[in-house]
Amino acid sequence: MSMASQKSTGTLRAESGQAKAPRRARGHARVASLLEAAGTEFADKGYDAATMTAIAARAGASIGSLYQFFPTKDQIAGALLESYVNMLAETFHKLREAAPSLDVSLLASRLTRTFVKFRATHPAFAALAETYSDALPGTISIRERLRGEIASVLAAVAPQLEPAEIAVRAAVIQQIMKAAVAINGDTSIASRKAVMDELEGLMRLYLDEAIAVTR
Template identity: 45%
Template sequence: MDTHRKPQRQRGHDRVAALLEAAASCFVEKGYEAATMTEVAARAGAAIGSLYQFFPTKETLARALLEQYAQDFYTQLGKLAEQSSTWTTEEWAAQLCPFLIGFRKRHPAFVTLVESSVTPAADAMIIRRRFRAELQALLAHRAPHRSQEETYAAAVVVQQMMKGAAAIQAEPGMPGKLAALAQLQRAMQGYLHGVFGD
């Protein structure tokens, strides 16, 4: 498996951050398969040798980006878990519906990479399953009266609603987009009222 060299000094960390940012832009604009290492280096204002020094292959570069995105994803989910103990059901829906929208806005290359050849179907499934497990833990904490099977099923439904919100937001030129998102949020509220029993 490809591994990339970890920078030892701040200057190296800054260079790697610039290379990753440039790679993300290239992957979004051209797709993973069409983007080249030469283009990434040029966009970062770096020598191609500097890029290869840290990332020997394009796959290594893409996987480093995915690792970075996954870390941010779970960090943000962790923050939701810390805050959720005081939320009303309406606040739960208001936080969960836009979660993936905000994540994809911060990391537009995420979907490109997950759907590319760099991420085998098994790896993509691991990401989805961990997301579902984190959601299940959130829901189980709020609804301790529900069985494990019930909270798992609820996590699947909530996950799909969150993905639906992200899909609505991502569709270009959709008329009534805000109204559709508001209706989806109301649907999640109603569903969560049933799950939480309040």
């Protein structure tokens, strides 16, 4: 386990306060470019092997410019991880709004494959989440944050459920979604598509049972 993986949420929060916040559009664009470069670097090399020098080079920026906004590698990793979680949260927000009008099969498909699709388009996410042991700067754990978002989707389609039951069911749904990630990455499975379809069917049955009272 790396030293970064032992950092607490409190430590990350303290370090995140050291960065200079951009005030103009040009500064925001530069920060976005630095974060994109960091994501590529972490995805290619992992957290430990990535360097600030390489991140700056990928962004076409000077090392001084990088340090101006992100004084440490840990700080830029934390900022990038937080942006990823916010993206996932927005995905769940949109799904929550659409969920009541969706066919259960379609809702099951979207939930089952959300994490798989996100990791495919943001390959640094898994490495950073593992490095930080689910600590997110200034907020609750990544797992807890995303479980809350899943609960909000379930509450939208099954409002008859008590909050405690929604919390339990959201945890089960989260584990099904994580299982989809594991299956997608397991090259020893001869027919991953067929297995994924079975898992999606399991999600559909679980959702059907949860919302049966209201539909």
